[in-house]
Amino acid sequence: MKKPNIRLDISLVVIPLSVVAAYFLYHYVFGHPDNFVDGDPAREPIDNNVLGVIYKGGPIVILLISFQLIMVVYVIERFLALKLSQGKGDMAAFVKNVKSLLSSGKTKAINDACDQQRGAVANVVKTGISTYLDRKKQEEIDQKDIYLIQKELEETTQLELPLLNRNMFILSTIAQISTLIGLLGTVTGMIKAFGALATVGEPDPVGLAGGISQALVTTALGIGTAAVTIVFYNYFANRIDRITYAIDEASFSIIHTLKLKYF
Numbered sequence: 001m002k003k004p005n006i007r008l009d010i011s012l013v014v015i016p017l018s019v020v021a022a023y024f025l026y027h028y029v030f031g032h033p034d035n036f037v038d039g040d041p042a043r044e045p046i047d048n049n050v051l052g053v054i055y056k057g058g059p060i061v062i063l064l065i066s067f068q069l070i071m072v073v074y075v076i077e078r079f080l081a082l083k084l085s086q087g088k089g090d091m092a093a094f095v096k097n098v099k100s101l102l103s104s105g106k107t108k109a110i111n112d113a114c115d116q117q118r119g120a121v122a123n124v125v126k127t128g129i130s131t132y133l134d135r136k137k138q139e140e141i142d143q144k145d146i147y148l149i150q151k152e153l154e155e156t157t158q159l160e161l162p163l164l165n166r167n168m169f170i171l172s173t174i175a176q177i178s179t180l181i182g183l184l185g186t187v188t189g190m191i192k193a194f195g196a197l198a199t200v201g202e203p204d205p206v207g208l209a210g211g212i213s214q215a216l217v218t219t220a221l222g223i224g225t226a227a228v229t230i231v232f233y234n235y236f237a238n239r240i241d242r243i244t245y246a247i248d249e250a251s252f253s254i255i256h257t258l259k260l261k262y263f
Contacts (some may be wrong), residue, residue, distance in 0.1 A: 011170075014073050015066075022065035030055035057217030060185040064221040067174050067181070071229050074167050078236045085164055086239070087119020091246045098125055098250055102257045107133060120160040121246045127156040128254045141262045146255065153251040160247065164240045168233065175229040182222015189215030 033039035035052035045052025054061060087094070094117045101110045107129055114126040131152045135145040193211025 011167075015070060018066040018069040018073070019062070021069055022062045025065055026055065026059075026062045030061070053213070054217055054221070056213035057185060057221065058189070058214045060181060060188070060214075060218050061221060063181050064178065064185075064218065064225060067178050067225050068221075071171065071174050071225065071232070074170050075232050077167060078171070078232075081166065082164070082236060082239050082243070084118075085120040085160070085243055087117045087122050089117055091119075091121055091243065094121060095246050095250050095253070099253045099257070102254060105261075120164065120243055121250055123160060124153060124156045124247050125250050125254070128153045128251065132254075132258065141258070143263070146258055146262070149258065150251075150255050153254065157247050157251065161244070164243060168236065168240075171229055171233045171236070175226050175233055178222045178225040178229065180222070182218050182220075182226075185218020185222065186215045189213070189218065 030051045031041050032051070033041060035041075035049045035055065036045055037043045041052075041055065045056065057064075094113065097113055098110055101107075101113065110129050111126060114122040114129070128149055131149045132141075132145075135141060135148065189211045191211070192214060195211070
């Protein structure tokens with residue numbers, strides 16, 4: 001019960017800290033006077049000054065930057081978590097080795113291989129082999145024992161899957177809402193620009209430029225954040241599929257080999 005609470009605490013810390021960090025970046029880095037003409041953030045950015053241009057995106061930029069920071073944190077977390085779940089060495093070679101050892105009846109060697117490989121696939125295989133060895137010590141293997149081993153493999157797999165997919169929904173959410181928040185900045189920026197055009201007498205050039213800048217900057221940040229997040233999400237989803245396939249392949253091999261051996 002302790003692990004879920006730890007994960008929840010991490011999520012509750014990462015998101016607020018990202019928003020706070022984004023706020024300070026927006027006001028004290030992007031909004032630094034050195035980025036603007038005459039040192040005035042209310043005026044135009046200095047030529048080719050990207051930080052000043054981003055600042056002109058308005059307060060909505062704070063949300064978009066916080067999304068980027070959250071995305072970076074969870075991309076790093078997924079890299080590390082999936083690396084651990086994949087285990088040491090090549091998964092395909094490990095599964096092939098398990099098949100070979102199982103066909104030769106070298107069950108103890110399989111346990112040793114699992115201890116070396118570690119990861120999600122090794123955890124499932126070790127559970128299945130341990131159950132098989134326990135049943136083999138007690139009595140002759142029959143159909144009921146095969147079913148029990150298969151059930152243990154399935155239950156262990158179900159325990160591993162949530163660990164593989166943990167926090168993927170956060171990346172998915174960021175990919176979806178970043179574009180929407182960017183479009184919100186586009187709409188509010190255009191409202192500001194049209195408000196400047198509707199000024200009685202001469203149109204307000206500063207307000208018009210500010211509105212257009214906000215619309216373009218927030219659109220670019222929103223789409224860019226969503227695009228990068230989608231790339232990482234699909235990359236991690238592909239790695240999860242490969243690990244899941246390796247688990248299914250190893251589980252099937254164990255059950256299939258035992259059935260051929262005893263029936």
